[in-house]
Amino acid sequence: MKRDFGNWCVECAINVWRSPFGNNAQYWLRLWLILISSISSVLALSPAGAQEANAKDYSTLSTDIRQSEIEQPATTLNEWLTQIAQTAVIQITGVQANPTEQGVEVILQTTQGEQLQISDRSAGNNFIADIPNAQLRLPNGEAFVFRSEKPVEGITEIAVTNLDANTIRVTVAGETGLPTVELFDSDEGLIFGLTPAVTAMQPEVEQPTTSDTLPDEPAAQGDEPIELIVTGEQDTEYRVPNASVGTRTDTPLRDIPQSIQVVPQQVLRDQNVTRLEEALSTVGGVTPVSSQRVGFSTFIIRGFDSPNDGNFLRDGLRDSQAQWIPELSNIERIEVLRGPASVLYGGGSPGGTINLVTKQPLRDPFYAINATIGSYNFYRGTVDLSGPLNDSRTVLYRLNASYLDRDSFVDFYNQRQFSISPVFSLALGERTNLTLEGSYTDVSLINDFGLPAIGTVLPNPNGRIPRNRLTAEPDSVANQTAVRVGYRLEHQFSNNWSLQNAFRATVRTVRADENVFSTSLADDNRTLNRGSFGADNRNNDYDLAVNLIGRFSTGSIDHQLVFGVDLARREEFGRGFGGTAAPLDLFNPVYGQPRGPQTLNRDENTLTDALGIYVQDQVTLADNLRLLMGGRFDLFEETNQNFLADTSTSQSGQAFSPRIGIVYQPIEPISLYASYSRSFDPAFSTSFEGISQFQPVRGTQYEVGVKADVNDRLSAILAFYDLTRSNVITPDNRPGVPPGFSIQTGEQRSRGVELTAQGEILPGWNIIAGYAYTDARITQDNTFPVGNRLNLVPENSFNLWTTYQIQQGVLQGLGFGAGLFYVGERQGDLVNSFQVPSYLRTDAAIFYNRDRFRAALNFRNLFNVDYFESAFNLRRVYPGEPFTVQGTISWEF
Numbered sequence: 001m002k003r004d005f006g007n008w009c010v011e012c013a014i015n016v017w018r019s020p021f022g023n024n025a026q027y028w029l030r031l032w033l034i035l036i037s038s039i040s041s042v043l044a045l046s047p048a049g050a051q052e053a054n055a056k057d058y059s060t061l062s063t064d065i066r067q068s069e070i071e072q073p074a075t076t077l078n079e080w081l082t083q084i085a086q087t088a089v090i091q092i093t094g095v096q097a098n099p100t101e102q103g104v105e106v107i108l109q110t111t112q113g114e115q116l117q118i119s120d121r122s123a124g125n126n127f128i129a130d131i132p133n134a135q136l137r138l139p140n141g142e143a144f145v146f147r148s149e150k151p152v153e154g155i156t157e158i159a160v161t162n163l164d165a166n167t168i169r170v171t172v173a174g175e176t177g178l179p180t181v182e183l184f185d186s187d188e189g190l191i192f193g194l195t196p197a198v199t200a201m202q203p204e205v206e207q208p209t210t211s212d213t214l215p216d217e218p219a220a221q222g223d224e225p226i227e228l229i230v231t232g233e234q235d236t237e238y239r240v241p242n243a244s245v246g247t248r249t250d251t252p253l254r255d256i257p258q259s260i261q262v263v264p265q266q267v268l269r270d271q272n273v274t275r276l277e278e279a280l281s282t283v284g285g286v287t288p289v290s291s292q293r294v295g296f297s298t299f300i301i302r303g304f305d306s307p308n309d310g311n312f313l314r315d316g317l318r319d320s321q322a323q324w325i326p327e328l329s330n331i332e333r334i335e336v337l338r339g340p341a342s343v344l345y346g347g348g349s350p351g352g353t354i355n356l357v358t359k360q361p362l363r364d365p366f367y368a369i370n371a372t373i374g375s376y377n378f379y380r381g382t383v384d385l386s387g388p389l390n391d392s393r394t395v396l397y398r399l400n401a402s403y404l405d406r407d408s409f410v411d412f413y414n415q416r417q418f419s420i421s422p423v424f425s426l427a428l429g430e431r432t433n434l435t436l437e438g439s440y441t442d443v444s445l446i447n448d449f450g451l452p453a454i455g456t457v458l459p460n461p462n463g464r465i466p467r468n469r470l471t472a473e474p475d476s477v478a479n480q481t482a483v484r485v486g487y488r489l490e491h492q493f494s495n496n497w498s499l500q501n502a503f504r505a506t507v508r509t510v511r512a513d514e515n516v517f518s519t520s521l522a523d524d525n526r527t528l529n530r531g532s533f534g535a536d537n538r539n540n541d542y543d544l545a546v547n548l549i550g551r552f553s554t555g556s557i558d559h560q561l562v563f564g565v566d567l568a569r570r571e572e573f574g575r576g577f578g579g580t581a582a583p584l585d586l587f588n589p590v591y592g593q594p595r596g597p598q599t600l601n602r603d604e605n606t607l608t609d610a611l612g613i614y615v616q617d618q619v620t621l622a623d624n625l626r627l628l629m630g631g632r633f634d635l636f637e638e639t640n641q642n643f644l645a646d647t648s649t650s651q652s653g654q655a656f657s658p659r660i661g662i663v664y665q666p667i668e669p670i671s672l673y674a675s676y677s678r679s680f681d682p683a684f685s686t687s688f689e690g691i692s693q694f695q696p697v698r699g700t701q702y703e704v705g706v707k708a709d710v711n712d713r714l715s716a717i718l719a720f721y722d723l724t725r726s727n728v729i730t731p732d733n734r735p736g737v738p739p740g741f742s743i744q745t746g747e748q749r750s751r752g753v754e755l756t757a758q759g760e761i762l763p764g765w766n767i768i769a770g771y772a773y774t775d776a777r778i779t780q781d782n783t784f785p786v787g788n789r790l791n792l793v794p795e796n797s798f799n800l801w802t803t804y805q806i807q808q809g810v811l812q813g814l815g816f817g818a819g820l821f822y823v824g825e826r827q828g829d830l831v832n833s834f835q836v837p838s839y840l841r842t843d844a845a846i847f848y849n850r851d852r853f854r855a856a857l858n859f860r861n862l863f864n865v866d867y868f869e870s871a872f873n874l875r876r877v878y879p880g881e882p883f884t885v886q887g888t889i890s891w892e893f
Helices: 005-018 024-043 077-086 265-271 276-282
Strands: 090-092 094-099 104-109 119-123 126-131 134-136 146-152 155-164 167-174 180-185 189-195 260-263 286-288 299-301 312-314 331-338 352-358 366-374 378-388 395-407 414-427 432-446 477-492 497-521 527-554 557-585 599-622 625-642 647-664 670-681 697-711 714-731 742-762 765-780 796-805 814-823 839-850 853-860 868-873 876-879 884-892
Touching: 094 146, 104 155, 104 167, 134 155, 134 167, 167 189, 260 276, 265 276, 265 331, 265 765, 265 796, 265 814, 265 839, 276 286, 276 331, 276 765, 276 796, 796 839
Parallel strands: 090 134, 312 352
Antiparallel strands: 094 104, 104 189, 119 126, 126 167, 146 155, 155 167, 180 189, 260 331, 286 299, 331 352, 366 378, 366 884, 378 395, 395 414, 414 432, 432 477, 477 497, 497 527, 527 557, 557 599, 599 625, 625 647, 647 670, 670 697, 697 714, 714 742, 742 765, 765 796, 796 814, 814 839, 839 853, 853 884, 868 876
């Protein structure tokens, strides 16, 4: 039975609305069945059944390239379907480069080579061909790039890359002149026959005119045939042109009307990062809240933090536990979307969203081991294994494992961490791919609660507190474990329509026994009063997302539609214990003193359910004009059972989040953009009037900017924004209201400018740099003065990391890196009672790459600057690490 798309959307919304939100089994199953049963009716309008465009014979074409027919606006449904089929985006699933007697042939592997439309041009010695209806995609859906340096004499490089969301660019660089190019069709795909200029002047050798007469084993220039195959090459560049975090589709950054920065694998490797704080130091406008010596990572983006853990994603799926046990051994790159993202991902802080993109299985065998030794007994080892599990390469795997054992400049501090992450990719058919993934991480560390502000950033009559002082106890150990299991299923109904489904279950446990923490500093400014706590917590998270993605045209206007539904459930089971601990003399500490008994002070369960339905349309009005529109509706509910107070409370709410943006490209390398977007964050608290329903905390942003591609390897972004967070919950200080009640009267505003540049300046010279000006202040509040700056937000910050590797000669492979990281003065709290001083830290690196071997030395805080990473309040200020050295050796085989 066929139903049109509009009626299906209405029916889906009605059924979801009528479903009992508390009956979770029926609720999830009903929504799933509605979605699956309706896909076929949607695809009745897809091009799966449309007739293919008339094929042309390209078997004898030279560099005279095919031109597409001029499209006329569709006036009937059949004409519209035909236009969709003709503009289908064809997947190139692999690229081969095979030497021949005349030069080299490049094969774009696809079963639809005859439908590829090509336009070419020459620039000096470079042959450039753009294929506007194709994308480089592995069978599992992952994008890839192909590069081959000096494949044969006379050609310096062959590159095949995704130029944008529906265009492939083939670039052939000649050494002494423009190569001669011929095109052939075969069952393997489209073949570029390349003859270098030096060879083209020699007497011609008879060439095959069709793919059927190509030799089975092309002759090589050496003694044996040589075959170069790259079908999933790992990114080795500083510039990443595409990202998925901004649109849920693989879209060029220049086409997204919002500021996005990607930290690629090469940067993570060159800086030898092991923590998110280190990785995001190269992202302007991002400030760490946590220290590297605690068991979690939180950040302030564009002036606002994320109190509800709602701003972390893993492969585009919400991961509220990502901040608690950050592990980067299985992370391929990190995408940072600045500004509100509720239209795609639901509730969260308006400042920004961090997407951790994991390493995926490779089609060719890949094995790598890495060992690092450093200052303060730093030891870390990683293993990365990948490849096919069968001859047909339909089953792939990847396994990442790591172990870390380190001390610190802080006395008695120690951290041990083990992680393992298996991934399996199964090609269930030509158009269906299933990815199964899991991870297990175990962390044990000494809790470091920082130092008092008096004696660190503020004067102390007793002198300066040593920055290596531990204010807890040497046995204040906390243990965390996290287990993740999930799958990602993608099915392509046609070249234009696909269904993506992802699910992940996460279980995190935390256990701490008699951990000691600071409570206040005595009047003598040297005695630290302390207490003790215990914790036995478990968090269960379940996240499900289904996205229908389709491309179609209405006349000359192209659309890329995303319709999605996601569900989330959070189960929190927590028990807490509190007691007393002996005070500590900060200038003459004595550890191991007896602690008082602990009593149960928290015993509660919290259940949170959320449902989101969203739609987004990326509209191409013209080649240089694009429009992005989207909207999302969310329902959420939280139930809390307090066993100590013997109470049960329930709160619920709803929110609508819109986004609209426009991108105009006056010339190809320049994108001018403007956007408006809103976010929400569920607010759960108690009012004096007994009203348990609070409006969601809202974020509203206006942003304009310029994105520039200096060349195909260097890009820059300049962004201006005005971001307001409203409905902020504050303590209710009205006369007659007892403590413990809240009121929504707060408002905060952040205005700023961000400048980012990253990529390759010259061959071997890479750079990633950023500057951020942030003016974040309180604009309404009943507790803190209006005009106060938001805490831990520097007005000015600057980061620069650059490397250079010698490209030729006896020193080829030797490289150097240098980094400058400036963070301006920050307020230590919302009262603005003290300031955390500014600092300029210098890092450096020396490395050597030879074939598959790499050795590196990384130097952090090269000049041993005394600085402070972060501060929570007057009791907790975190000193930064002094000068450290880490040496790394790695092999790939």
